[in-house]
Amino acid sequence: MKVFRGLPNAESRAPCALTIGNFDGVHRGHQALLAQVREAATRLNLDAAVMTFEPHPREFFAQLAGTPEKAPQRIANLRDKLQSLSNAGVDRVIVEHFNANFAALSPQDFIEKILIQGLHVRWLLVGEDFCFGSRRAGNIQTLIDAGKQYGFEVHTMPNVNNEGVRISSSAIRAALAKTDFPHARQLLGHSYAISGHVVHGKKLGRTIGFPTLNMRVGHKRPALSGIFVVQVHGLGDSPLPAVASLGVRPTVDDSGRVLLETHIFDYSGDCYGKLLRVEFLKKLRDEEKYVDLPTLTAAIERDAQQARAWFKEQASFAVSATDRI
Ligand SMILES: Cc1cc2nc3c(=O)[nH]c(=O)nc-3n(C[C@H](O)[C@H](O)[C@H](O)COP(=O)(O)O)c2cc1C
Numbered sequence: 001m002k003v004f005r006g007l008p009n010a011e012s013r014a015p016c017a018l019t020i021g022n023f024d025g026v027h028r029g030h031q032a033l034l035a036q037v038r039e040a041a042t043r044l045n046l047d048a049a050v051m052t053f054e055p056h057p058r059e060f061f062a063q064l065a066g067t068p069e070k071a072p073q074r075i076a077n078l079r080d081k082l083q084s085l086s087n088a089g090v091d092r093v094i095v096e097h098f099n100a101n102f103a104a105l106s107p108q109d110f111i112e113k114i115l116i117q118g119l120h121v122r123w124l125l126v127g128e129d130f131c132f133g134s135r136r137a138g139n140i141q142t143l144i145d146a147g148k149q150y151g152f153e154v155h156t157m158p159n160v161n162n163e164g165v166r167i168s169s170s171a172i173r174a175a176l177a178k179t180d181f182p183h184a185r186q187l188l189g190h191s192y193a194i195s196g197h198v199v200h201g202k203k204l205g206r207t208i209g210f211p212t213l214n215m216r217v218g219h220k221r222p223a224l225s226g227i228f229v230v231q232v233h234g235l236g237d238s239p240l241p242a243v244a245s246l247g248v249r250p251t252v253d254d255s256g257r258v259l260l261e262t263h264i265f266d267y268s269g270d271c272y273g274k275l276l277r278v279e280f281l282k283k284l285r286d287e288e289k290y291v292d293l294p295t296l297t298a299a300i301e302r303d304a305q306q307a308r309a310w311f312k313e314q315a316s317f318a319v320s321a322t323d324r325i
C-alpha cells in the first residue's frame with residue numbers, strides 16, 4: 001500500500017475507486033465499505049484508494065475555536081489506521097492535511113481540484129450522510145451531478161448496524177469511555193489495542209522495581225486513560241500478561257505528553273525499537289498524582305497484584321470451561 005501526504009504527484013495519479021472519511025478505529029462499518037471499494041477496484045481495474053484526514057477535522061475546528069477539549073478523543077493513531085487500511089486491501093491512502101485552506105474549499109473546487117485533477121476518481125463510495133466542502137455545503141446529490149458531468153460513478157453505502165444501531169467511531173469512543181471492552185470489540189470487529197515502537201523513558205521504573213516499556217501515543221486525547229490489565233503482542237508466539245498506564249504520569253512528568261507504559265510480568269528482555277501491540281483487557285483505576293515515589297510505587301504494586309489475580313481468575317475460568325466439555 002502506498003501512502004501519500006497530500007495529493008499524489010502526477011505520475012502516481014492512477015485512476016481510482018475511492019472512499020473518503022476519518023476512519024478512526026476502522027470499525028466494522030468501515031470494513032464493509034472498504035470491502036466494496038476493493039471489489040469495485042478489482043472489477044474495474046482501478047486502484048483502491050482512501051482519502052483520510054490529519055488532524056481529524058473536528059480537532060482542527062476545536063483548535064480554531066480555542067476549545068481543544070472539544071476535539072474528539074482518538075481511538076487509533078495514524079500507524080494503526082494505515083495498518084487496518086492495508087489489511088483491508090487498500091492500494092493507496094491519501095493523508096490530507098486538514099487545515100484552513102482545505103476547510104475553505106468550495107464543493108465545486110473539492111470536486112475539480114481534489115477528486116478529478118488530484119485523484120482521477122472513476123468510482124466513489126461514501127456513506128448516506130456524507131457532506132463535504134466549506135460549511136459542509138456539498139452532499140450526495142452534488143456528487144451525483146458532478147459524476148454525470150465528469151464521468152465517475154457515485155455510490156452510497158447503506159448503514160452497517162450492530163443490534164439496530166449504526167456502528168460509528170463515536171459509539172466506540174463512548175464504549176471505551178465506559179471501558180466496556182466487549183462492546184468496543186463488537187463494534188470494531190477486533191479487540192481494542194494500541195501499537196507503537198518502544199522508546200526510551202526516564203529509566204525510573206527499573207529503580208522502583210517496575211521497569212516499563214514506553215510507547216508514544218501520538219495524539220493528545222486518547223479514547224482511554226488510566227491503569228489497565230493488558231497483554232502485549234509481538235514478543236514471541238503468545239501474548240504476554242502485563243499491567244499498563246495510559247496517560248500523562250502527573251507524579252513524575254509535567255509535559256502533558258501522553259505515554260503508554262507497560263510492565264510485563266516476569267520479563268527482562270530488551271524491547272527498545274520493537275513494534276509491539278498492547279491489547280486492553282480491564283481497567284483497574286484512574287491515573288493519580290501521588291505525593292512521592294514510594295506512594296506511587298505502593299500503588300503500582302497493588303495494580304500489579306490485581307492484574308496478576310485477574311489473569312489467574314481468567315485461567316481458572318478457562319480450565320473449568322474445558323472441564324465441562
Ligand atoms: C501499573 C502502573 C501504574 C501507574 N500509575 C501511575 C499513576 O497513577 N500516576 C503517575 O503519575 N504515574 C503512574 N505510572 C507511571 C509511572 O510514573 C512510571 O511508570 C514511572 O515513573 C517510570 O517511568 P519511566 O518508564 O519513564 O522510567 C504508572 C505506571 C504503571 C506501570
Ligand SMILES: Nc1ncnc2c1ncn2[C@@H]1O[C@H](COP(=O)(O)OP(=O)(O)OP(=O)(O)O)[C@@H](O)[C@H]1O
Nearest residue numbers: 021022023024029126127158159160167168169170
Ligand atoms: N456503520 C456504517 N455503515 C456504513 N458506512 C459507514 C458506517 N460508519 C461510517 N461509514 C462511512 O465510512 C466513511 C468514513 O466514516 P467516518 O470515519 O468519517 O465516520 P464515522 O465512523 O461515522 O465516525 P464519527 O462517529 O466520528 O462520525 C463515511 O463515508 C461514512 O459514512
